[in-house]
Amino acid sequence: MEKIVATGLINEFQNCTQIQYSGQLHTQSAKGVKWTFYYRLGRIVWATGGNHPFRRWRRLIAQYCPSLETEKIQLSSQDISRDYWDYCLLENLYEKQQIKREQVNLIVENTLAELLFDLAQQANFSSISCERSQKVILETPMSFTSADTSLKQMRDSWKNWSEAGLANFSPNFAPILIRPELLQNQVSPSVYKNFITLINGKHTLRELALKMKQNVLPVTRSLLPYILKGTIELVEISDLPLPIIKVHNQSNNSKAKISSIPLVACIDDSSQVCQIMEQILVPKGLRFVQIQDALQALPILIEHKPDIIFLDLIMPVVNGYEICAQLRRISLFANTPIIILTGSDGLLDRVRAKVVGSTGFMSKLIAADKIIDVIKKYISVPVKI
Structure with a gap:
C-alpha cells in the first residue's frame, strides 16, 4: 500500500478516471477509518465506509425519500454482511418501486460528497493509505457520477469549511450543551428551549442540520462561538445500526423485562478492574457496560443511559473529577448515582469528589459485597440480589 497525503490522494482519484478504471479504490486513514470507492469505466458509482454508515443511510433516506420509514426496514445479518x-438496499427499494431513479441519484451523489469530504479532512491531518482492487462488484450501476465533478466539490466544500474556522471539527461530531446556565443568560427563552431540545449529544452536526432544514456549514458556524466559549462541546458518538432480524424473536414481555434490568457502567482505564466488576455484577442478573477510554465515556453513557456509574479517579488525559463535573452539567445525568473509585482514600479527595457532584466514594480494593451494597443503596435491583 502506498502512503499518500492530500495532494497524492487527489492524484490517485484522477488516475482512476484517466485510465477508465473499473474496480474498487480502498482508502484508510492512520486512525484506521476506511472508505471504499467503487469505479466503473473511470466514474465513481458508489462509496462505502466512514464513521457512521448507518446514520448516513438513515439521514439521506429521510432527506430524499421522506415517505419511507427506515425504522420499519428490517435486515438479516446476511443483508449487512456485504461491504x-x-x-x-437502495437497489432493492428501487426494484420494488418504493423509490425513484431521481432519488437514487441524489442519495448516491450526496453519499459520495460526504465521504469525499470526510476523507479530505482526514488527509489534511494524517497520511492516507490507498490500494486498488480489480474486482468489479457493481456491473450495472444505478447511477454514474463524474469523478472530476465530485473532486471539485470536495475541494470547494473543504475550502469553505476550513475558511469558516471549522477545520478541526468533523460534521460527524455531536454538539452537547455542557454549561446551560451560561447559555440561558446569552439567548432568548425560545432559543434556549431549542438548544436544550436539540443540542443533547445524540445528533451529529449533519443530523442537526437536517432537522433545521439547513446546510451543515452555516449550522456549525452558528454554533462556533458557543463552542469556543465552552458552552457547547463537540463529542464523538457511535453509529446506530438498523434493526437486525434474529432467528429467535423475543416477545414484548421479555424485551420489557430486559430493558427493566438495571444497567451499571464502570469507567476505568484498568481492564482488570472492569473485568472484576463484570464478574461480580453479571452473575447477579445485572447488565454491565465497561468504558476504558475516558474520552469516549460521554457518548457511550449518553447512548446507554446507565442507572448507576462507577468512575475511576485517576486516568490518563481526563480524570474522574472532570468527567463527574461534566456529567452533572447534563440533565440526563443530573440525578444518576456516580460512585468515585480511588486507590487513595484521603479526606481531600472525598471533599473534592463531593464538590463535583459525586454520590459516593469507595476504595478501589473492590469487594463484591461492598459493590452490591452500594448498588442496592442507590437503585432498585432484582430480588435475587
Whole structure:
C-alpha cells in the first residue's frame, strides 16, 4: 500500500478516471477509518465506509425519500454482511418501486460528497493509505457520477469549511450543551428551549442540520462561538445500526423485562478492574457496560443511559473529577448515582469528589459485597440480589 497525503490522494482519484478504471479504490486513514470507492469505466458509482454508515443511510433516506420509514426496514445479518449493503438496499427499494431513479441519484451523489469530504479532512491531518482492487462488484450501476465533478466539490466544500474556522471539527461530531446556565443568560427563552431540545449529544452536526432544514456549514458556524466559549462541546458518538432480524424473536414481555434490568457502567482505564466488576455484577442478573477510554465515556453513557456509574479517579488525559463535573452539567445525568473509585482514600479527595457532584466514594480494593451494597443503596435491583 502506498502512503499518500492530500495532494497524492487527489492524484490517485484522477488516475482512476484517466485510465477508465473499473474496480474498487480502498482508502484508510492512520486512525484506521476506511472508505471504499467503487469505479466503473473511470466514474465513481458508489462509496462505502466512514464513521457512521448507518446514520448516513438513515439521514439521506429521510432527506430524499421522506415517505419511507427506515425504522420499519428490517435486515438479516446476511443483508449487512456485504461491504456495500447500503447500495444493495437502495437497489432493492428501487426494484420494488418504493423509490425513484431521481432519488437514487441524489442519495448516491450526496453519499459520495460526504465521504469525499470526510476523507479530505482526514488527509489534511494524517497520511492516507490507498490500494486498488480489480474486482468489479457493481456491473450495472444505478447511477454514474463524474469523478472530476465530485473532486471539485470536495475541494470547494473543504475550502469553505476550513475558511469558516471549522477545520478541526468533523460534521460527524455531536454538539452537547455542557454549561446551560451560561447559555440561558446569552439567548432568548425560545432559543434556549431549542438548544436544550436539540443540542443533547445524540445528533451529529449533519443530523442537526437536517432537522433545521439547513446546510451543515452555516449550522456549525452558528454554533462556533458557543463552542469556543465552552458552552457547547463537540463529542464523538457511535453509529446506530438498523434493526437486525434474529432467528429467535423475543416477545414484548421479555424485551420489557430486559430493558427493566438495571444497567451499571464502570469507567476505568484498568481492564482488570472492569473485568472484576463484570464478574461480580453479571452473575447477579445485572447488565454491565465497561468504558476504558475516558474520552469516549460521554457518548457511550449518553447512548446507554446507565442507572448507576462507577468512575475511576485517576486516568490518563481526563480524570474522574472532570468527567463527574461534566456529567452533572447534563440533565440526563443530573440525578444518576456516580460512585468515585480511588486507590487513595484521603479526606481531600472525598471533599473534592463531593464538590463535583459525586454520590459516593469507595476504595478501589473492590469487594463484591461492598459493590452490591452500594448498588442496592442507590437503585432498585432484582430480588435475587
